Amino acid sequence: MQTGLISQALVIGSVQAAVYWTNEGVCALRREPTGGYVDCSRQAGLLLDCPAEKRWVVNLSRKQLEASVTFWSQRQRLLNWLIAGMDGDLSDETRRLGLELAEESWNPEISAFARARLLGCPLPNDADTKGTIRLADGLPHCLKLFRDLVAAAQYIQPVSRQLKEWVYFDYAGDTSPDETYRALLDHGIVAESVTFLAQGNAAGLDKLVMQFSDIQALHDVCPRLPHLLTAWVGWLRKEYEANLSSAVSVPQKPASLSWMPNPLNPDKKRRPWSSFSPHAPPKSGVRLVAIFRVILLMQRLVAAFEAMRRRIAALYKPTQLG
Amino acid sequence: MLVIGESCPSCGNRLSWERDTCLGCGAYVGAPNVREVAVERDRLAARFEKSVEDSKARGCFDTVTAFTESVDKDSVAVVNLWPDFLAQFLNGEKSLYSGYALQTDAETRRAAERSNDRERLGTEGILFGNYGPHIRYAALSLDGGEGLVSYGSCSVSLRKELCLNKATLIEENSYSFVRRHRILPGDTIPEGRRALWQHRHYLATAKLAGKIDKSTTDRDFAGLLLYSVGDRSTDEFIEVHVYGPFGKEAFVTAVIPAIKKAKSKDDRFHLAKIRDSLGKSGIPCKQV
Numbered sequence: 072m073q074t075g076l077i078s079q080a081l082v083i084g085s086v087q088a089a090v091y092w093t094n095e096g097v098c099a100l101r102r103e104p105t106g107g108y109v110d111c112s113r114q115a116g117l118l119l120d121c122p123a124e125k126r127w128v129v130n131l132s133r134k135q136l137e138a139s140v141t142f143w144s145q146r147q148r149l150l151n152w153l154i155a156g157m158d159g160d161l162s163d164e165t166r167r168l169g170l171e172l173a174e175e176s177w178n179p180e181i182s183a184f185a186r187a188r189l190l191g192c193p194l195p196n197d198a199d200t201k202g203t204i205r206l207a208d209g210l211p212h213c214l215k216l217f218r219d220l221v222a223a224a225q226y227i228q229p230v231s232r233q234l235k236e237w238v239y240f241d242y243a244g245d246t247s248p249d250e251t252y253r254a255l256l257d258h259g260i261v262a263e264s265v266t267f268l269a270q271g272n273a274a275g276l277d278k279l280v281m282q283f284s285d286i287q288a289l290h291d292v293c294p295r296l297p298h299l300l301t302a303w304v305g306w307l308r309k310e311y312e313a314n315l316s317s318a319v320s321v322p323q324k325p326a327s328l329s330w331m332p333n334p335l336n337p338d339k340k341r342r343p344w345s346s347f348s349p350h351a352p353p354k355s356g357v358r359l360v361a362i363f364r365v366i367l368l369m370q371r372l373v374a375a376f377e378a379m380r381r382r383i384a385a386l387y388k389p390t391q392l393g
Numbered sequence: 394m395l396v397i398g399e400s401c402p403s404c405g406n407r408l409s410w411e412r413d414t415c416l417g418c419g420a421y422v423g424a425p426n427v428r429e430v431a432v433e434r435d436r437l438a439a440r441f442e443k444s445v446e447d448s449k450a451r452g453c454f455d456t457v458t459a460f461t462e463s464v465d466k467d468s469v470a471v472v473n474l475w476p477d478f479l480a481q482f483l484n485g486e487k488s489l490y491s492g493y494a495l496q497t498d499a500e501t502r503r504a505a506e507r508s509n510d511r512e513r514l515g516t517e518g519i520l521f522g523n524y525g526p527h528i529r530y531a532a533l534s535l536d537g538g539e540g541l542v543s544y545g546s547c548s549v550s551l552r553k554e555l556c557l558n559k560a561t562l563i564e565e566n567s568y569s570f571v572r573r574h575r576i577l578p579g580d581t582i583p584e585g586r587r588a589l590w591q592h593r594h595y596l597a598t599a600k601l602a603g604k605i606d607k608s609t610t611d612r613d614f615a616g617l618l619l620y621s622v623g624d625r626s627t628d629e630f631i632e633v634h635v636y637g638p639f640g641k642e643a644f645v646t647a648v649i650p651a652i653k654k655a656k657s658k659d660d661r662f663h664l665a666k667i668r669d670s671l672g673k674s675g676i677p678c679k680q681v
Contacts, residue, residue, distance in 0.1 A: 085485075086478040096517050097526060101475065104657055113544060114474065116529045120638040121478065122485030124494040148477070148659075150493060155666060158489055160673045165665040172662055188493050195492040249497040256495065 080136050081125040083118060084143030085151050089136055090115050100137070102144055108137050123147075146184040149173055153185055156206060156213065159199035167206045174210040182212065183259060189220055190262035193228040200224070223265035226311075230268070231261045233306065242299050246292040254292045258283060260300075264307055273315040279304050305367050399428065411523045413636070423558075424636035425524045427589060430561040434592065436585030441595040444602035456609050457602045463535060463614050465594035469550040469645070470531040470560060470633040471540035476649070476663035479547045483641050483670040516571045519578050520563070524636070531633035533562060533593060535615040539648050539681060543625040547667065549644045551635070556590045559636045563587045564600045567632055590633075597631060644676055651680040 080091035088101035088111060099115040100108050111118075124147065128139055155161060155169035173185075194200070200221050207213040234255065239248040255261075260283055267275035280300040283289060289296050308315060399408050406417035411425050422428070448457035474482065484490050517525035531551060532541050540548030551560075563570055564586045570576075574583050588596035601617050609617075620629040652668065655661035664680075671678040 086475075086481050088478070101478075104659065111544070113530045114478075116526065116638070117472070117474070117482075118478075120529070120640070121482050122491065122494075122640075123481050124496055127497075151481075151490070152662070154490055154493060155662070158484075158487075160487075161666060161669045165662065165669050168658065168662040168665060172658060175658075188495075192493050192495075195488045197487070197489045247497060249495075253495045253497060 077131055077133065077136055078129065080128050080131065080139075081119070082128055082136070082139050082143050083121065083123050083125050084140070084145075084147030085123045086118070086121060087140060087144040087148070088118055089140050090118050091136060100140070102137075102140055108140075145176070145181050149176055149181050150185045150188055152176075153189060153213065153216070156203045156217075157198040157200060159197065159202060163202075163206060166203070170203070170207050170210055170213045174213050177212045182216075184257060186216060186219075187257050187259040187262045189216065190223055190227065190265055191231060191256040191259070193231060194220070194224045219266055219269070223262075223269040226265040226268045227261070229310075230265050230307070231256070233310075234261060234303065237299065237303070238293075242293060242295055244292065244294050251292040254289055258286060258289055260303070264303075268307065268311050268314060271314050271316050273308065276304055276307055276315070301366060301370065305370060426521065426528065426561045426634055426636050427559065430587045430589055433584045433587055434589070437588055437592060437595055437599065440585045440599040444599050448602050448605065451606065453605050453607050453609065456605050456607070457598060459611060460601070460605060460609075460614050460617070461594045461598045463611070464533075464597040464618065468533050468535050468593060468597070468618065469537045469553070470556050470635070471534045471537060471548045471550045472529070472531045473540045473542065473545035473548045475545040476547055476660055476667065478545065479549070479647075479649075480663045480666045480670070483667060483674070486640070516568050519571050519576055519580070520567050520582065521634075527637050529635045529637075529639065530567075531560075531635060532619055533597065533631040533633055535618045537646050537648065538615065538619075539621070540619070541621045541625075541628055541630060542623050543621055543628055547647065547649045547664075549647045551639070552643045552645050553590075555635065555639060555643045556633065560590045561587055561634050562590070562593050562596055563632050563634065564596055565632065566628065566630065567634075570632075593631070600631065641674065644671075644674075647671055647676060647678045649678060649680055 077091045077093065080089050082089045086101070088099060090097060090099045092098070097115045098110070098112040099118055101111045102108055126139075126143055128136070131139070152169040152173040156166050156173070158166060161169075200217060203217050204214065204221070207217055235252055238252045238255065242251070244251065260279070263279060263282070264276065267273075267279075280297065284297045284300050286296075293299060399410075400406065401408055401415035401417060401420055401422060403420040404415060404418040406415055408422055408428075409416055410429060413421060413424055415422055445454070445457060448454045485494070517528065521528055534540055534548075534550070537550040538548070539546075542548075565573070570586070576582065585599070586596075597618060604617060618631065620627070647667070649664055649667055650660075652661055652664045655664055668678050668680070
């Protein structure tokens with residue numbers, strides 16, 4: 072058994088396992104149903120072949136690796152149970168079983184990840200959401216999630232595409248764009264956005280900046296986070312103006328993710344969500360919203376000025392000779 | 394670096410023993426494990442002949458011959474996986490599931506880099522050198538049954554064509570083989586204890602003929618070839634080494650625990666998902 076520091080590992084939450092590298096070569100471990108861990112190095116190659124999401128972690132002890140496997144297993148398995156609920160290739164009995172397992176293991180931290188993914192990634196063509204809602208009868212958490220998904224489905228593709236474009240081309244930092252995008256998506260930015268769009272909830276959209284701008288994990292991957300969020304809300308409001316009613320304000324606790332502490336760096340704290348909750352707004356909340364709107368207005372003015380400047384510059388551009 | 398005395402059929406350059414392509418012209422020259430083990434054929438044949446001669450002396454030649462024929466005709470390579478692993482293996486590529494998997498480029502690249510890791514020690518490094526990371530393990534089974542249950546309660550048998558192109562065998566678990574023969578890095582592997590897929594029956598007989606006697610019947614053959622009751626330390630089997638990755642397309646049949654007997658709801662779900670997915674793919678699935 073590996074006891075020293077593990078330099079690198081790939082955590083595969085959906086199969087409750089990890090492949091890791093030591094001086095002895097490639098090793099693997101898996102989590103047993105009882106919660107213990109067993110060696111499965113023989114299957115390391117197959118685990119690498121397995122079509123499943125893998126998370127890269129570095130410089131950690133065996134205990135920390137086990138904690139990471141547990142952490143991601145809980146989230147990925149809940150997601151997989153819910154996806155199986157939409158899988159029309161499976162029997163109704165199997166799909167219902169998956170949904171029951173999801174309902175039984177529901178808790179705010181874990182389900183926030185599944186919600187962020189399901190409402191953050193475009194609905195695959197082979198997803199049977201109608202059947203899922205039928206099968207989720209009597210399972211309130213699942214039922215609500217899939218109803219939200221159906222309501223927001225039309226927005227997911229264009230909204231997630233826009234955020235991805237911005238992350239890849241306009242807000243690149245030191246972190247790779249796909250890691251940045253995954254962090255933003257997993258924190259629920261797309262899911263929250265499409266939910267508010269489906270509700271026509273302009274006030275909810277306006278709160279997205281405050282909701283996400285103080286999350287340290289997001290700052291780590293996206294140093295220009297406040298700028299991105301401000302522009303993001305501006306884009307959503309402009310793009311979906313016809314759908315939104317500023318008068319509508321649905322008081323709903325967003326599924327913003329306090330679950331995202333880095334299990335390997337638990338010291339990295341962030342301000343608790345509750346300090347931004349619409350149920351307990353800070354006393355300066357109204358003033359903050361007003362300031363935010365002024366910022367938005369200024370941003371639009373700057374953009375208009377810039378466009379005008381470019382047009383003028385183009386008019387006076389000297390003719391290229393030869 | 395060791396280089397086998399073999400030349401590329403396309404360009405005539407010498408081939409590196411650890412690669413499946415020619416470094417000169419890029420031609421595919423076959424799985425390196427297959428090329429490496431091929432040269433042991435004569436030594437294996439000698440061991441086989443000796444075991445057959447011994448069986449004549451012990452009066453069980455017919456049974457040993459029946460065993461050899463049975464392995465030649467019916468044996469398959471089986472891989473054992475635990476239920477959620479197999480369920481993921483079968484479904485992970487479907488757009489419904491892959492659409493929600495966010496793999497970053499960095500992780501994909503690092504995994505690929507590490508799978509080509511050249512600084513490897515341990516059993517894999519001793520037996521396979523630099524191509525060790527490309528080896529996938531299976532076990533030889535006569536009945537395509539439950540396989541090595543100590544490594545996972547679900548077993549899948551692999552397509553024979555895949556094995557013919559990419560598999561070799563060693564007469565026991567490679568970890569114990571290296572220890573039993575006290576092989577150190579750089580040592581030569583004892584010859585005649587590995588075989589190409591098409592010679593697996595010779596290897597099985599060379600290894601097991603001594604355990605066959607007049608009381609042995611056809612029914613005992615499967616248990617002789619592979620014995621596993623869930624304890625890795627007592628597992629007895631012939632190990633199959635498959636070079637390179639394979640997907641669910643390589644699966645021919647599967648054996649899984651009876652869904653009705655599943656210990657937990659989670660297990661029941663995964664087993665039912667496996668049954669449904671295999672059924673959809675037309676792969677026979679037996680519940681035991």
